[in-house]
Every structure is written in C-alpha cells, then in structure tokens.
Amino acid sequence: MNLTSLAFSNYSFSYERAIARKITLVGGYSFIPETKLSGIPLVDKGIEFAELEEEGEEGDEISRILDEANFSSNAITGEVRFYTGKKPGARGFYASLYGRYTTMNLTHLYVYEGDMGTEYDLPINAKLTGIGGGVMLGAQWLIAKRVTFDWYIVGGHYGKLKGDFDAKTDLSAMPQEDKQDLERELEDIASNGDRKYLDVTVNDNGMFGKLNGPFGGLRGFGFNLGIAF
Numbered sequence: 001m002n003l004t005s006l007a008f009s010n011y012s013f014s015y016e017r018a019i020a021r022k023i024t025l026v027g028g029y030s031f032i033p034e035t036k037l038s039g040i041p042l043v044d045k046g047i048e049f050a051e052l053e054e055e056g057e058e059g060d061e062i063s064r065i066l067d068e069a070n071f072s073s074n075a076i077t078g079e080v081r082f083y084t085g086k087k088p089g090a091r092g093f094y095a096s097l098y099g100r101y102t103t104m105n106l107t108h109l110y111v112y113e114g115d116m117g118t119e120y121d122l123p124i125n126a127k128l129t130g131i132g133g134g135v136m137l138g139a140q141w142l143i144a145k146r147v148t149f150d151w152y153i154v155g156g157h158y159g160k161l162k163g164d165f166d167a168k169t170d171l172s173a174m175p176q177e178d179k180q181d182l183e184r185e186l187e188d189i190a191s192n193g194d195r196k197y198l199d200v201t202v203n204d205n206g207m208f209g210k211l212n213g214p215f216g217g218l219r220g221f222g223f224n225l226g227i228a229f
Contacts, residue, residue: 001013001224001225001226002014002030002152002222002223002224003222003223003224003225004152004221004222004223005030005222006041007040007041008032008040008041009032009033009035009039009040009041010030010031010032010073011030011031011032011033012028012029012030013028013029013030014026014027014028014029014077014224014226015027015028016081016090016226018089018090021088021089022082022083022084022085022088022089023080023081023082023083024080024081024083024090025078025079025080025081026077026078026079026080026081026096026098027076027077027078027079028075028076028077028078028079029074029075029076029077030074030075030077031072031073031074031075032071032072032073033072034070034071034072034105035070035071035072036066036067036068036069036070036071037066037067037069037070037071038066038067038069068108068109069106069107069108070106070107070108071104071105071106072104072105073102073103073104073105074102074103075100075101075102075103076100076101076102077098077099077100077101078098078099078100079096079097079098079099079136080096080097080098081094081095081096081138082094082095082096083140090140090148091140091141091142092139092140092141093137093138093139094137094138094139094140095135095136095137096135096136096137096138096155097133097134097135098133098134098135098136098155098157098219099131099132099133099134099157100130100131100132100133100134100157100159100217101129101130101131102129102130102131102215103127103128103129103130104126104127104128104129104130104163105125105126105127105128106124106125106126106128106165107123107124107125107126108123108124108126109121109122109123109124110122110123110124110167112178112182112185114174114175114178114181115175115177115178115181116175118174118178120169120171120174120178121169122167122169122206122207123167123168123169124165124166124167124207125165125166125167126163126164126165126211127163127164127165128161128162128163128211129161129162129163130159130160130161130162130215131159131160131215132157132158132159132160132215132216132217133157133158133159134155134156134157134158134219135155135156136152136153136154136155136156136219136220137153137154137155138150138151138152138153138155139151139153142228146227146228146229147225147226147227147228148224148225148226148227148228149223149224149225149226150223150224150225150226151222151223151224152219152220152221152222152223152224153220153221154218154220154221155218155219155220156216156217156218156219156220157215157216157217157219158214158215158216159214159215159216160212160213160214160215161211161212161213161214161215162210162211162212163210163211164208164209164210164211165208165209165210165211166206166207166208166209167206167207167208168205168206169205169206169207170204170205170206171202171203171204171205171206171207172204174202179202179203180202182200182202182207183200183201183202186198186200186207186209187199187200190211190213197211197212197213197214198210198211198213199212
C-alpha cells in the first residue's frame, strides 16, 4: 500500500511477483473516491498556503472553484522492474518501465458572466481517459521477516489525454456574441500558444466540448509498506 498517496485521498495497492532472479512484474490499482477537490488534504493545505500570498477576491475565487468541484479517478498500472542488488529477489535498487491507464470524472458548476452582466450557470460534467508510459527509479528492502519497504525515488510518465465534457442547460437567451466569447474563454484554459487542446461548441442547448491533449505525471517520493509471502 502506498502511504504517501493518502495525502491526495488516493488509495493505491500493488502486487509484485518475480519472473527471474532479478526481474519482477508489478500490477497496481489506485482510486480516488468522489470527493471535493478542496477536501483532499494536500490540496486543502495548498489553498491555505496560496491564500497567504493571494488574499482578496482572487484567493476567494480559487477556494470557491475547488470547493464546488467534485473529482474521482481510477488507475491501472503495469510495471517491469530490474533490480541491481546482489541478493536474489525484489531487494535493493531498481529501474522500472511502466504503463498507466487512468479514467477521471469531474463535475463543476461554472458561472459565466456575459457582456451585459448576466450570469449563466453551466453544470459541467467531464469524463477523461489518459494512457501513457514512463520510467522510475526506486529501492526496496525487507525490513522485517515478512514486511517490505518500497521507496519510489523518482519517475514520470507521458502520453495522451482524451475526453468529453458538457454542460446541458438552456442557453437560448444568451446572445450569440456571448456564446462565442464563452467558447474562446474555455478553449484558452487549455492552450499552449497557438495550440489548443479543447474544442468547445456553445449553442442553445448548452456547452459541449472535446479534449485531446498531453497526459503526464510524476511518480516519486512514494513510501510503500507490503507483506512478503
């Protein structure tokens, strides 16, 4: 069990089995049950720290967004480890190659203010899928007769993130100029220079979009306890 990931309300478990003297296969599963982003311990601490520097309306807005956003995820990880220690089995330092498949769900009430000051509530629902591969360095020791300590030192993965999101609501009263501005505003959230990863359409029935962008993450500084058998 990964103890460090609990700071993100992420429950992560894995199983490792040797297939050669110094090579093992690892299968992992992790999940974040549906929770408010502000309810994740590390995120909550980050809000407190940020508001020391970002007080006032902007700090309050960040807190409001995180408090209203609900998030959940599931991830499956497959890994091959190559150990370097002299003793046989899963002991000592290792290098690993791994792949990860992740699904994420996000709900958030996005409030858009038009040019005339009219506010429109957009109940956004997003379903995202990420797949990627990476490398990691780590070390594992047997700290008791049947207790292992596994340290993820540093690693990372990169791949593709795709998904759909929508906010189904009656926007027939929204002027066409506001609809176009809303499209640009949302697409600018996920852009890199001239490259946009969001494709958004706003019509009388609501807002609809597709995401196609990079999927990356760090995997390190993790402390795991296990049972050897």
